[in-house]
Amino acid sequence: MKCLRAEQQLALFVGGDLPESETAELTAHLESCRACANELERLKRAQELLGKLARSDQPDPLPADFSGQVLAEIQKRRLDKPPFISLFAIRIRWKPALALSGAVLVILLAIGVTRDLRQSRRGLFANRTLKTRQSLTVVNPGEVLWSAKFHFIRNLIGPARLTEVTIPDEPGIYAILHKPDPVNRPKIFAVTFIGEKSELSSLSESLLKPGPGNRLFTRAGSPDSAYIVLYLLPESTEEQRRQIKEALIARYEPDFTHNGGI
Amino acid sequence: MYSPRIYSIAYHLTGNSADAQDIAQEVFIKLHGALDRFNDQYRFAPWLYRLTLNAAIDYQRKQAHGRELQFSEFGNPGAIADNHGGPEAWFEKTELLGIISRLTELLTKKQSRVFVLRDLQGFSTPEIAKILQCSEITVRVHLANARTRIKNALVKFYPEFAADNP
Numbered sequence: 060m061k062c063l064r065a066e067q068q069l070a071l072f073v074g075g076d077l078p079e080s081e082t083a084e085l086t087a088h089l090e091s092c093r094a095c096a097n098e099l100e101r102l103k104r105a106q107e108l109l110g111k112l113a114r115s116d117q118p119d120p121l122p123a124d125f126s127g128q129v130l131a132e133i134q135k136r137r138l139d140k141p142p143f144i145s146l147f148a149i150r151i152r153w154k155p156a157l158a159l160s161g162a163v164l165v166i167l168l169a170i171g172v173t174r175d176l177r178q179s180r181r182g183l184f185a186n187r188t189l190k191t192r193q194s195l196t197v198v199n200p201g202e203v204l205w206s207a208k209f210h211f212i213r214n215l216i217g218p219a220r221l222t223e224v225t226i227p228d229e230p231g232i233y234a235i236l237h238k239p240d241p242v243n244r245p246k247i248f249a250v251t252f253i254g255e256k257s258e259l260s261s262l263s264e265s266l267l268k269p270g271p272g273n274r275l276f277t278r279a280g281s282p283d284s285a286y287i288v289l290y291l292l293p294e295s296t297e298e299q300r301r302q303i304k305e306a307l308i309a310r311y312e313p314d315f316t317h318n319g320g321i
Numbered sequence: 322m323y324s325p326r327i328y329s330i331a332y333h334l335t336g337n338s339a340d341a342q343d344i345a346q347e348v349f350i351k352l353h354g355a356l357d358r359f360n361d362q363y364r365f366a367p368w369l370y371r372l373t374l375n376a377a378i379d380y381q382r383k384q385a386h387g388r389e390l391q392f393s394e395f396g397n398p399g400a401i402a403d404n405h406g407g408p409e410a411w412f413e414k415t416e417l418l419g420i421i422s423r424l425t426e427l428l429t430k431k432q433s434r435v436f437v438l439r440d441l442q443g444f445s446t447p448e449i450a451k452i453l454q455c456s457e458i459t460v461r462v463h464l465a466n467a468r469t470r471i472k473n474a475l476v477k478f479y480p481e482f483a484a485d486n487p
Contacts, residue, residue, distance in 0.1 A: 070465035070472075074439065076446055105472040106440070109424075113441045118332035118341050121324060125342075129349045136350070 065095045073102040134302070218248065218286040231256040231291040232303050238286070248286065253307045255300050256289070323366070324349075326442070327373045333441045334377040334425065334433070347376045367451040374434050374452070427474055432467035439464055 068085045071077040077085065089096050122128065218236055232255060236248035292300060327348050332341035351372055425433040434453065438444045439460075446464070450457045 066469065067462075067465045070468040071461055073468065074464070076439070076461060076464060101476060102468060102472050105468070105475055108475070109440055109471070113333070116336075118328060119338040121328055121342065121345070125324065125345075129346050132346060133350055133353055 062092060062095055065089075065092070066098065069095060069099050069102055073099065073106050218288050221285040221287045224287055224289075226256070226287075226289065227291060229256065229291045230295060230300060231289055232300060232307065233287055233289040234307070236286040236288065251285075253304060255304055256291075323369055327369070330370065330373050330437060330442055331377050333437045334374075335381065340380065344373070344377050344380050347380065348373050351376060364451065367448070370438075370452045371454070374438075378430060378434075424471055424474070428467050428470055429463075432463045432470065435460055435463040436467035436471070440468070 065085060065088050068077055068081055072082065072085055089099065221235065232253070234250060235252035237251050238245065238247060239249045240247060292303075295303075324345065328341055328345045331344035331348075332338060335341050335344065348369075352369065425436060428436060435449060438449045438452065439446070444452070446457050446460050449460045453460065
């Protein structure tokens with residue numbers, strides 16, 4: 060064995076990383092080569108020194124609220140750039156601990172994103188531009204253009220006519236929509252109400268029974284014009300759902316909220 | 322669960338708790354944004370550690386601005402000649418914080434990643450190959466070069482470190 064080759068092997072041997080098949084050859088070489096034996100000693104000293112340093116050179120403990128800081132930063136970054144939503148989000152998977160903002164994105168997309176470039180070029184809506192990887196869309200705070208493409212998102216139900224849908228018994232966020240001009244703009248929805256599934260239960264009587272006292276249906280014009288989008292979050296915490304709901308309410312400015320009364 | 326390991330890797334790459342914390346935070350933010358692209362056929366941990374290494378490299382790149390590290394930054398070379406205690410005594414006298422990271426800065430990026438994962442974090446060669454998505458042979462080549470380079474740096478500046486056995 061030549062010393063040049065042995066040098067590479069020594070650096071692995073010193074840490075126990077040399078394959079067994081090469082160890083015997085190196086060991087034999089070391090018995091006959093004083094220079095390589097000395098080189099091995101130097102490498103051992105360096106390893107020992109680094110081992111000591113690694114053990115004694117430890118970072119300060121992470122702050123106790125590190126997780127909270129990370130979540131706050133995620134939220135901050137989301138709020139810093141609300142108009143830019145990537146279509147990546149439609150493929151997001153539900154991971155209970157980390158999907159908070161992902162869920163927000165999914166429902167934002169479900170409610171607000173369109174791929175219809177022609178519509179946006181016509182300037183149907185003027186206030187807000189959403190830029191995605193594939194298209195541009197323009198959405199008013201109170202009006203959204205629905206794209207049927209998003210019907211296939213897992214855990215997402217709707218938009219379906221409120222009178223026709225059976226609400227699953229799982230926690231989630233929902234949005235009540237109506238069509239302000241179903242004849243001339245059949246794909247346009249206005250956001251009437253955003254809330255949690257639990258709120259929906261308490262409101263189901265008034266929601267599902269149209270009548271003069273039901274302002275949701277009054278706003279919709281007729282029961283057939285009232286729609287619901289439900290995003291099921293079976294493993295979410297109450298706090299996560301609250302944050303999602305607040306983000307959506309801030310984003311879409313629905314006509315009513317639970318506290319405001321319906 | 323993974324926070325301490327991520328933080329520790331980041332620390333060994335930067336030598337600074339504050340920087341390591343920034344990197345760890347960035348990793349979890351990236352993780353949050355990338356979960357939808359995670360493919361179940363890959364193991365989660367190697368993928369996460371690779372994310373950590375890349376975040377640390379991005380961070381260091383932003384911080385470095387082309388700075389060239391000189392070994393003399395470790396301390397006063399003149400004092401070393403008078404230091405009969407050798408490098409260990411010198412290290413003991415010197416603030417430990419950041420020394421390892423400065424040693425790793427003597428390495429190429431690939432050598433540095435392999436060195437930190439193997440010699441400072443204790444991952445095995447097959448584990449590192451999975452994290453870096455390369456062959457075990459490649460890992461061993463970088464590891465051997467990294468150890469040799471660090472040993473050479475120590476020998477160069479500490480003659481007593483190079484003393485041969487009789």
